[in-house]
Amino acid sequence: MNEEFTPKIVGFLCNWCSYAGADLAGVSRLQMPPSLRTIRVMCSSRVDPLFIIKALLYGADGVLIAGCHPGDCHYMKGNYYARRRFAMVKSLLEATGFEPERVQLSWVSASEGIRFKETIEEFTNKLRKLGRNKAAKKVFV
Amino acid sequence: MSNYDIIRKKTIEFLKKARDAGCFKHILIPMEIPSKESFSYVLIKDESFLIDASPLPPVNPVQGAKVLSSLTRRGELTGKTAAVMRPCEIRAVIELGKLGQVKLENIVLISIDCPGLLPFSSYTADPEKGKARFEKVIGEWGNDSIRPVCMTCTHFADKAGDIHIGIIENNNDISVIPVNDRGKALLEQCVIPAGKDTGARETKIKKETDKRQENLNKSDDELKNSLQGLNNLDKMFADCIGCYNCMRACPICYCRLCYFNSENIRHEADEYIRRAEAKGSLRFPADTLLFHSGRMTHMSLSCVGCGACEDACPVSIPVARIFQFIARQNQALFAYTPGSDREENIPLVVYKESELEDFEDSH
Amino acid sequence: MAEIMKLKKSADAGIKDILKYLLEKKKVTGAFLLKKTGAGSVHYSLVTNNDEMERSVPFAPVMPENAARMLTIFMKQKPPGEPLAVVVRPCELRALVELSKLGQVDLSQLFVISVSCPGVYPIKTYLKAEKPDELDAAYKKSAANGEIQKDLRATCNACEHFLPIGADITVLLVGKDMDSACDIVMNTEKARDYLSGMELKKAEEDTESKAVVSLRKKRDAEREKLFSSLPLPDAGMDGLIQVLGKCIQCYGCRSVCPICYCTLCYFDSANNESPAPISENEAGKRGAVKVPSDTLFYHLGRITHIGISCVGCGACSDVCPAEIPLPALYYRSGKMIQDMFEYTPGKNRDEERPLSVFKEEELGEYEH
Ligand code: SF4
Ligand code: SF4
Ligand code: SF4
Ligand code: SF4
Ligand code: FES
Numbered sequence: 030m031n032e033e034f035t036p037k038i039v040g041f042l043c044n045w046c047s048y049a050g051a052d053l054a055g056v057s058r059l060q061m062p063p064s065l066r067t068i069r070v071m072c073s074s075r076v077d078p079l080f081i082i083k084a085l086l087y088g089a090d091g092v093l094i095a096g097c098h099p100g101d102c103h104y105m106k107g108n109y110y111a112r113r114r115f116a117m118v119k120s121l122l123e124a125t126g127f128e129p130e131r132v133q134l135s136w137v138s139a140s141e142g143i144r145f146k147e148t149i150e151e152f153t154n155k156l157r158k159l160g161r162n163k164a165a166k167k168v169f170v
Numbered sequence: 171m172s173n174y175d176i177i178r179k180k181t182i183e184f185l186k187k188a189r190d191a192g193c194f195k196h197i198l199i200p201m202e203i204p205s206k207e208s209f210s211y212v213l214i215k216d217e218s219f220l221i222d223a224s225p226l227p228p229v230n231p232v233q234g235a236k237v238l239s240s241l242t243r244r245g246e247l248t249g250k251t252a253a254v255m256r257p258c259e260i261r262a263v264i265e266l267g268k269l270g271q272v273k274l275e276n277i278v279l280i281s282i283d284c285p286g287l288l289p290f291s292s293y294t295a296d297p298e299k300g301k302a303r304f305e306k307v308i309g310e311w312g313n314d315s316i317r318p319v320c321m322t323c324t325h326f327a328d329k330a331g332d333i334h335i336g337i338i339e340n341n342n343d344i345s346v347i348p349v350n351d352r353g354k355a356l357l358e359q360c361v362i363p364a365g366k367d368t369g370a371r372e373t374k375i376k377k378e379t380d381k382r383q384e385n386l387n388k389s390d391d392e393l394k395n396s397l398q399g400l401n402n403l404d405k406m407f408a409d410c411i412g413c414y415n416c417m418r419a420c421p422i423c424y425c426r427l428c429y430f431n432s433e434n435i436r437h438e439a440d441e442y443i444r445r446a447e448a449k450g451s452l453r454f455p456a457d458t459l460l461f462h463s464g465r466m467t468h469m470s471l472s473c474v475g476c477g478a479c480e481d482a483c484p485v486s487i488p489v490a491r492i493f494q495f496i497a498r499q500n501q502a503l504f505a506y507t508p509g510s511d512r513e514e515n516i517p518l519v520v521y522k523e524s525e526l527e528d529f530e531d532s533h
Numbered sequence: 534m535a536e537i538m539k540l541k542k543s544a545d546a547g548i549k550d551i552l553k554y555l556l557e558k559k560k561v562t563g564a565f566l567l568k569k570t571g572a573g574s575v576h577y578s579l580v581t582n583n584d585e586m587e588r589s590v591p592f593a594p595v596m597p598e599n600a601a602r603m604l605t606i607f608m609k610q611k612p613p614g615e616p617l618a619v620v621v622r623p624c625e626l627r628a629l630v631e632l633s634k635l636g637q638v639d640l641s642q643l644f645v646i647s648v649s650c651p652g653v654y655p656i657k658t659y660l661k662a663e664k665p666d667e668l669d670a671a672y673k674k675s676a677a678n679g680e681i682q683k684d685l686r687a688t689c690n691a692c693e694h695f696l697p698i699g700a701d702i703t704v705l706l707v708g709k710d711m712d713s714a715c716d717i718v719m720n721t722e723k724a725r726d727y728l729s730g731m732e733l734k735k736a737e738e739d740t741e742s743k744a745v746v747s748l749r750k751k752r753d754a755e756r757e758k759l760f761s762s763l764p765l766p767d768a769g770m771d772g773l774i775q776v777l778g779k780c781i782q783c784y785g786c787r788s789v790c791p792i793c794y795c796t797l798c799y800f801d802s803a804n805n806e807s808p809a810p811i812s813e814n815e816a817g818k819r820g821a822v823k824v825p826s827d828t829l830f831y832h833l834g835r836i837t838h839i840g841i842s843c844v845g846c847g848a849c850s851d852v853c854p855a856e857i858p859l860p861a862l863y864y865r866s867g868k869m870i871q872d873m874f875e876y877t878p879g880k881n882r883d884e885e886r887p888l889s890v891f892k893e894e895e896l897g898e899y900e901h
Contacts (some may be wrong), residue, residue: 058538077836079799079830088818099893100611109891113874116718117888120873121836124866125773126766135901168212169203169220169774169823170830196816198824198863203778204771208855210778213812216820231855232825240825245808273809294779294855356800358835393640401572402805408572411597413852415785436606437614443562450585453570454577454603480785485657 036090038064038149038157041076045103046138047095053142062153065093068107071135072096074107078118081132081166088165089154091131095148098136108136172309174226174301177337177420180344181225181282184335184362189217191360194278195249196316198237200227207294211237213251225254225335226282228304229293233478234259239271246273253277253331256284258323258476260330261509262421269424278356279286279331281349281503283427285336286316286326290481311338311378313373319477319490325376330509333357338378339370371400393495400459406492407462409485416479416489422469430461465494471517473497536719537705539736544704544715548591548620548646551702551728555618560727561644562613565604566591566620574660578605579617582727591620592706594672594685595659599848601791604635612639617623620646622653623697624846627879628791630699631842635794635887644727647697649707649745651676652689656851673711679744681751688847688860691756695748696740698880701727708744718729753756760865762858773829776862779855780828786849786859792839800831836866841887843867 044047048069054061063072066089070076082093094115102108115134122129132135133152164170171179185197197214201223209227211234214220217481234255241247255263261279266272285307293300309314314321316396327338336345345365348354357364396402403441414430417423429435435457446452501507504517540547547827554566568589576597600621607613621629623698626647632638633796653659654668662668668684674681681690697703703718716738719725763773784800799805815822824846843866853859871877874887 078777080833082833082837083830084826085832087815107892109893110888112896112899113888113891116873116896117840117870118837119899120832120870121840121866124766124869125833125862126769127833128769129775133901134899152901166773166819167770168201168819168821169778170212170826170828196813201821204776205775205778208779210823213816213819214821215813215816219821231779237824240806242809244803244806245810246807247813249813258537290781291856312792325559355652361606405572408570408574409597411576411656411789411852413785413788415852415854418783418785418788419781426803427797429802431797433610433796436609439608440611442607443581443613444587446563446581450582451568451578451580451588453568454565454579455598461867482781482785482854483829484785484854485660 030038031140034157035062036050036064036153036161037066038152038156039084039089039090040065040067040093040095041070041073041080042067042075043096043103043108044069044071046097046101047135047145049139050095050137050141050145054145057142059072059142061144061149064153064156065113072102072104072107073111074102074104075113076111076114078114078164081118085131085162086164088110088162089131090142090159091133091152092160093133093135093148093152095135095137098138101138128159128162130152130155172305173306176342177226177308177344181254181335182220182223184344184346185223185254186217186220187362188252188356188360193250193360196247196251198241198251198253199221199223199225200230202227206290207297210268213241220457226256226284226337228288228300228307229290230256230259230287230476230480231290231383233262233419233421233476234262235262235266236419238263238277239421241265242273242277242530243271247276250276250278252280254280254282255331257325257328257330258279258284258474259421260529261325261328261474262472262476264330264509264512265422265474265516266424267512271424272367273336276354280333280335281329282335282455283521284320284323284326285311286313286320286323287477288315289317303360309373312384316473317323317388317477317480318488319480321492322382322494323475324379324386324388325474326378326382328510336365336367336371336533339368339374364490388496389491394490397492397495403459407458407487408489410462411485412461413484414461415484417465419478419482420469421478422472422474423465425468427494429464437462466493469493470497470500471506535740536725537736537738537740538717538719538733540715540717540733541675542714543712544592544706544709544729545590546713546771547715548704549586549589551646551731552589552618552620553586554731555644555727556581556583556586558730561618562615563897564589564618564620565600567593567595567597568606579607581872583692592704592711593659594651594653594669595656596622596625596653596846596848597656597896599789599791599846601632601638602789604629604643605632605791608639609637611722612642615646616642618644618646619826619896622650623647623694624650624692625791626700626845627694627844628724628842629881631792631844631886632794632812633882637794642883644723644845645700646702646704647700648704649697649740650689650692650695652682652685652692652695655686666826677708677710681709681750681755686764687759687850687858688753688767688845688864689815692752692845693756693757694879695752696745699882703740705740707748708742751786757801759861763865777828777832777857778880779857780832781829781855782828784831785852785854786850787835789848789852790839791846791848792842792844793804793835794836799834822837832862834865839863840867840870841874841876844878
């Protein structure tokens with residue numbers, strides 16, 4: 030695989046935890062691969078499964094959903110529902126052979142700048158190994 | 171080389187030349203899908219894809235006007251785009267243009283003589299055979315393996331676009347005919363010699379049109395009897411399962427939220443029970459005829475007889491033939507031919523102060 | 534305790550008698566079942582009068598519309614004031630249960646008669662049959678012997694739950710001669726109460742008859758075959774394009790699906806429309822792009838809505854003008870999702886749909 034390839038990750042980051050965690054990673058000047066395109070959402074449960082599928086079909090190499098740790102959701106239960114939906118989408122991708130490895134659910138709190146950096150690094154490396162998302166070049170989608 | 175391939179090759183050559191000369195940037199044209207079982211419109215930006223285009227596919231799974239409305243309804247194209255379509259598709263495009271659902275800015279319409287289309291389901295059941303059948307259709311013109319609506323279509327050689335591609339009586343070539351000033355200017359720009367209607371072409375078209383008109387009269391006579399009265403209409407739609415495929419496939423059905431998908435026709439259970447009690451029973455889904463006649467009031471003035479509805483019906487109801495039969499009468503009332511004149515308004519949005527007296531009560 | 538009773542007549546005639554009795558005694562205001570229409574077709578009808586009941590064909594081997602969908606139209610705005618008898622197939626009943634969880638039907642007003650189900654023919658096969666008698670005879674034969682019949686809907690031959698779950702009355706068809714005196718199972722108190730004035734004889738029978746057991750085995754094998762008939766998941770993206778390429782986006786599969794519960798479909802909404810430059814951009818990235826695109830988006834998106842509750846009824850496959858083998862995609866993906874949540878749609882009326890609930894400790898393997 031091309032060493033230079035930087036995957037495109039669409040990241041849905043919960044406003045209250047992971048977005049703040051990303052911010053902390055930024056102000057702490059932690060080095061991260063330039064792979065993330067951030068979309069701020071008010072809670073991980075705001076992520077409609079359709080968002081994930083659409084991002085993949087339109088060529089994102091990976092989709093990250095990051096929210097507050099279980100028990101810490103600003104809206105009490107949002108991330109538990111989000112986890113179920115995520116599991117549903119992942120099994121759908123498994124069933125249809127649409128590379129389930131391209132989606133990831135992570136919990137990152139506002140104080141976990143380092144964890145955020147590591148999450149991005151790991152996911153980026155994993156996607157590098159997977160290669161580009163072939164959906165990006167298909168004509169008959 | 172088969173007729174099909176010759177037309178394909180020559181049309182692609184023309185498009186390539188015109189594009190290279192800067193007449194347009196993108197091309198919207200049918201292409202065979204990877205499984206080779208059907209065709210689909212594609213918007214081509216990279217010219218190397220053009221080689222696989224099929225300007226005259228044997229089937230038309232999604233009507234071209236529907237394609238253009240889904241593309242431009244919410245905002246026009248930024249790059250000039252050539253759309254290569256059959257005459258009935260372009261006529262529907264023009265109707266949708268009047269309704270503001272196709273934004274014609276930046277679109278060059280290119281129509282092509284149409285030998286007819288094969289029924290969608292029979293084609294996809296055996297594409298290889300379908301291709302062979304279609305080759306015969308191009309060779310013979312008017313071969314009866316085409317869809318019944320196509321057999322009765324008299325607009326098959328309508329020069330509906332800005333530019334028209336003539337294939338009738340053109341021995342192994344196509345002729346590129348400018349239709350309006352816009353088309354003329356474009357051909358001049360790309361230095362392509364303008365073709366014109368030859369005598370042989372006109373004679374053949376006349377002959378074919380007469381044949382189709384005869385078919386049409388015959389089919390009208392049959393339909394007249396079977397459509398007389400509500401009971402007969404009920405029979406025509408007896409098997410309708412209310413899937414609304416016909417409405418979804420119709421390029422003209424323009425409502426963004428179909429009335430028949432809306433809460434307006436959903437009632438409380440007791441209301442359905444009352445209706446059942448009045449006759450002893452009520453069929454579900456209810457309101458089948460209301461749906462079809464309601465749809466007719468929306469699209470009949472613009473129905474171009476493309477047959478998309480019929481191709482999409484899972485229970486093989488001759489929807490297009492029925493709708494065309496009624497549509498043509500309504501259109502005749504206003505002397506209106508949908509898709510023939512871009513400047514002419516759809517009859518229901520204009521009026522004359524004195525007209526239609528026959529419809530007024532004389533008391 | 535379920536009790537098995539013998540009717541004096543065939544399934545069709547016997548059930549008609551029961552329904553007539555219920556109407557006459559005003560136990561129900563109407564019956565919802567298949568009926569020959571005046572125009573000579575077969576559709577679901579709401580029957581309120583016993584003369585009309587004569588024209589009903591409760592067990593015609595066809596499902597022109599999914600009854601659960603029809604009953605949603607019937608009672609979503611406001612359920613009936615009085616009870617209604619319905620004659621539905623097991624998958625339709627399961628769909629009804631799912632829809633009741635979604636608040637779209639009210640089961641409390643329904644007196645449910647269902648069958649041990651031999652399957653149905655595809656709509657077109659049945660409605661357009663040139664020799665309906667032969668179709669009928671072939672059907673009765675395979676029902677009596679508990680056999681797979683290749684002309685039936687592919688999903689019927691692959692059906693997992695052909696004994697109804699939670700019906701008031703089950704009419705036994707599998708392993709039975711449909712023309713001779715039929716056996717019914719009274720599953721509920723309500724059934725005994727409603728039919729208390731009718732003279733019924735007890736029968737010696739077993740719902741898990743030999744024919745049922747053997748049919749289940751054959752269908753399990755057919756299901757494996759159906760599920761592996763598509764080039765998925767192995768062929769990945771190309772496989773999906775292979776399977777769905779023919780789709781004309783008529784959304785018929787959505788329109789007839791009993792589970793598609795959205796009142797305004799996302800794919801009909803303005804959210805799903807975009808201005809031309811978006812497509813131009815995609816064409817730029819890919820060299821060319823299909824228009825209208827989003828075929829895969831529609832289908833995968835639809836599975837995110839219906840997967841959990843898909844009952845594998847096959848309505849979607851019958852309506853598809855492109856004859857795409859949809860249940861192999863929908864039912865199979867749906868079942869994989871259902872298995873993950875250990876959820877069987879329509880099985881337990883009190884169990885919530887998996888996406889409406891959660892446990893604090895679960896699905897750890899999906900977190901990263
Ligand atoms: S009603 Fe049928 S024939 Fe007429 S324009 Fe619509 S799809 Fe075409
Ligand atoms: S496509 Fe056919 S079955 Fe479906 S609503 Fe139209 S006429 Fe009825
Ligand atoms: S019914 Fe068939 S053609 Fe229509 S949207 Fe569904 S899969 Fe596509
Ligand atoms: S997706 Fe198809 S098989 Fe599943 S419930 Fe809907 S119509 Fe039935
Ligand atoms: S608020 Fe962060 S996941 Fe709900």
